[in-house]
Amino acid sequence: MVRKMNMLEIKDLKVKVENKLVLDGINLSLKGKESYIMFGPNGSGKTSLISAIMGIPPYEVISGKIMFMGEDITEKSVEERSKLGISVSFQHPPEITGVKLSDLLKLCLGKESEDEFSEEDRKLIEAFKLTDFLDRDINVGFSGGERKRAEVLQMIFLKPKLLLLDEPDSGVDVESLKLIASEIQRYIENTGSSALIITHKGDILEYIKAKYACVLFKSIIYCFADPKHIYENIKRRGYEECVNCQDRVTEGW
Amino acid sequence: MVKKNELTSVPHKILEEAYKVGIDLSEENRSGTLLHVDQNTIYSKVNEFFKGKIEIMDTKEALQKYPWLSDYRWKLIDKEKDKFAKKVAEDFSGGYFMRILPNAEVTFPLQSCLMIMKRDLEQRVHNIIIAEEGSKAHIITGCVQHSAADKATHLGVSEIYVKKGAMLNFTMIHNWSEETLVRPRSATLIEDKGTFVSNYICLKPVKDVQMYPVALCNGEDSKVSFNSILYGHKNSSLDIGSKAVLNGKGSKAEMITRTIAREGASIFARGRMEGNNSECKGHLECRGLIVDEESFIQAVPELIARKRGAELTHEAAVGKISEKEIVYLMTRKLSRDQAVSIIIRGFMDVGIMGLPESINEEVNRIVDLVAEAS
Numbered sequence: 001m002v003r004k005m006n007m008l009e010i011k012d013l014k015v016k017v018e019n020k021l022v023l024d025g026i027n028l029s030l031k032g033k034e035s036y037i038m039f040g041p042n043g044s045g046k047t048s049l050i051s052a053i054m055g056i057p058p059y060e061v062i063s064g065k066i067m068f069m070g071e072d073i074t075e076k077s078v079e080e081r082s083k084l085g086i087s088v089s090f091q092h093p094p095e096i097t098g099v100k101l102s103d104l105l106k107l108c109l110g111k112e113s114e115d116e117f118s119e120e121d122r123k124l125i126e127a128f129k130l131t132d133f134l135d136r137d138i139n140v141g142f143s144g145g146e147r148k149r150a151e152v153l154q155m156i157f158l159k160p161k162l163l164l165l166d167e168p169d170s171g172v173d174v175e176s177l178k179l180i181a182s183e184i185q186r187y188i189e190n191t192g193s194s195a196l197i198i199t200h201k202g203d204i205l206e207y208i209k210a211k212y213a214c215v216l217f218k219s220i221i222y223c224f225a226d227p228k229h230i231y232e233n234i235k236r237r238g239y240e241e242c243v244n245c246q247d248r249v250t251e252g253w
Numbered sequence: 254m255v256k257k258n259e260l261t262s263v264p265h266k267i268l269e270e271a272y273k274v275g276i277d278l279s280e281e282n283r284s285g286t287l288l289h290v291d292q293n294t295i296y297s298k299v300n301e302f303f304k305g306k307i308e309i310m311d312t313k314e315a316l317q318k319y320p321w322l323s324d325y326r327w328k329l330i331d332k333e334k335d336k337f338a339k340k341v342a343e344d345f346s347g348g349y350f351m352r353i354l355p356n357a358e359v360t361f362p363l364q365s366c367l368m369i370m371k372r373d374l375e376q377r378v379h380n381i382i383i384a385e386e387g388s389k390a391h392i393i394t395g396c397v398q399h400s401a402a403d404k405a406t407h408l409g410v411s412e413i414y415v416k417k418g419a420m421l422n423f424t425m426i427h428n429w430s431e432e433t434l435v436r437p438r439s440a441t442l443i444e445d446k447g448t449f450v451s452n453y454i455c456l457k458p459v460k461d462v463q464m465y466p467v468a469l470c471n472g473e474d475s476k477v478s479f480n481s482i483l484y485g486h487k488n489s490s491l492d493i494g495s496k497a498v499l500n501g502k503g504s505k506a507e508m509i510t511r512t513i514a515r516e517g518a519s520i521f522a523r524g525r526m527e528g529n530n531s532e533c534k535g536h537l538e539c540r541g542l543i544v545d546e547e548s549f550i551q552a553v554p555e556l557i558a559r560k561r562g563a564e565l566t567h568e569a570a571v572g573k574i575s576e577k578e579i580v581y582l583m584t585r586k587l588s589r590d591q592a593v594s595i596i597i598r599g600f601m602d603v604g605i606m607g608l609p610e611s612i613n614e615e616v617n618r619i620v621d622l623v624a625e626a627s
Contacts, residue, residue, distance in 0.1 A: 097540065
């Protein structure tokens with residue numbers, strides 16, 4: 001029997017940033033075709049992990065391996081990884097003067113700036129309430145919710161196989177959160193892709209159907225269990241005690 | 254050179270240079286045209302359709318025709334301001350006079366070109382623009398030095414009047430040479446509800462330009478915007494500023510400057526806003542990209558408030574292209590080179606200025622060059 005290939009396989013990953021070790025031997029296997037939630041306190045290395053998967057500097061892999069769909073991507077450039085189907089939604093995307101949201105959306109769709117959006121594209125832009133922002137410089141003067149909506153829409157236009165979402169629920173109004181999360185869920189269901197979602201809060205679990213969540217704490221990934229269950233535990237006991245609990249579940253790894 | 258009646262009878266070598274600074278040679282999409290070469294205006298014409306809406310002629314001719322024009326000459330700029338103004342006051346070869354008549358809405362731009370063809374010439378011009386009450390117009394003016402005249406001086410005094418409720422969009426394109434000394438002296442007076450947009454583009458190497466145009470927002474709700482795109486290269490020395498004096502109640506100013514320095518260029522990008530009314534507002538933005546180790550950019554923003562309610566802000570940033578922006582675009586399936594090009598293109602985005610096609614082509618060419626150098 002052929003063993004089914006994991007979508008993402010991270011082995012003993014050590015990452016440093018400006019000479020500081022931020023991830024010290026991470027192991028993670030994701031089978032794919034579903035959404036995974038990752039909890040973890042501030043500074044536990046969640047953003048470092050996502051950045052390392054995407055290949056974003058200054059996060060530098062010093063040892064270990066990242067395999068995506070059976071291919072070793074540890075040494076690949078950001079561009080190559082994005083072309084392989086990995087996409088990231090930034091927690092703090094940069095503002096780029098003179099580059100319009102419409103330009104960026106067209107790039108994501110693989111269109112030239114002279115090309116028009118299709119009817120379908122326009123509908124989705126409207127659903128994301130971004131039609132009025134098309135001619136604005138990307139992220140310049142955007143509110144938290146507007147930034148996140150623009151990030152997630154770009155991501156969907158890129159048609160990725162793996163969506164990396166860094167706190168899509170932070171600094172977002174309730175309505176935007178519902179919109180973003182429902183669209184992510186719909187995309188995942190329709191395309192059979194996967195998502196790794198970093199969050200501090202439980203609100204997003206209302207809209208994203210995730211079977212498994214894990215906790216990243218001091219460079220170690222704990223648990224693989226029902227997200228709501230883990231979230232309740234963290235809320236009740238805090239991270240430290242949560243990861244020290246005895247009923248550790250590893251099903252789903 | 255004798256004055257020509259048709260643009261087609263102007264020597265080809267002159268037209269070729271004029272085209273490079275945005276002059277539409279077909280005149281189809283322009284309301285009027287004036288060409289001043291060396292010491293003479295060799296062509297001036299108002300398109301048939303715009304007769305009765307605009308006037309365009311040599312300043313000397315206009316001073317003869319309209320005695321009242323002396324009320325507009327040397328009223329915004331002091332003859333004694335500096336030695337350059339003094340020289341123009343002593344003697345000048347003409348210049349352009351443009352007047353947009355009351356309530357005229359001019360759909361196509363007026364265009365003018367000031368050209369130097371003679372080597373070692375000191376060109377002295379005095380330009381006067383009057384946008385009468387309620388009028389709306391665009392002006393594109395190109396200053397160019399013919400490649401045969403490698404060394405020269407250009408002294409230009411410009412006085413611009415934007416009257417009540419008028420809107421004037423003024424774009425100046427400089428195309429000098431590596432041996433030209435350039436000293437424009439400009440001032441604009443803006444009356445109640447008047448709007449003045451000044452766009453300045455300098456993309457070609459020049460020995461030395463120093464200018465600091467002033468906008469006097471004296472009118473209630475008067476507005477000024479200064480947009481400048483400066484590409485300094487081949488040891489060019491650019492000292493470009495703009496100054497807004499906000500005297501009127503509700504007056505507003507906006508300044509946007511983008512500079513790129515390479516190949517030993519030195520750029521001073523100055524901006525000064527003076528808030529003299531308790532209800533005035535201004536914002537100044539200056540960004541500079543430095544592409545190599547030989548060049549220099551200094552941003553000098555100055556905000557002066559003399560009344561408690563004045564609201565003046567600025568942001569300035571100089572340095573290299575942000576790595577974060579490059580990587581961000583690379584996560585959108587772009588290569589590093591593509592990402593750099595897009596950022597520089599955005600940085601030099603002059604879409605708002607509505608520039609002539611020939612200038613947009615030049616901007617695109619520079620974007621590619623700078624992207625390569627980065």
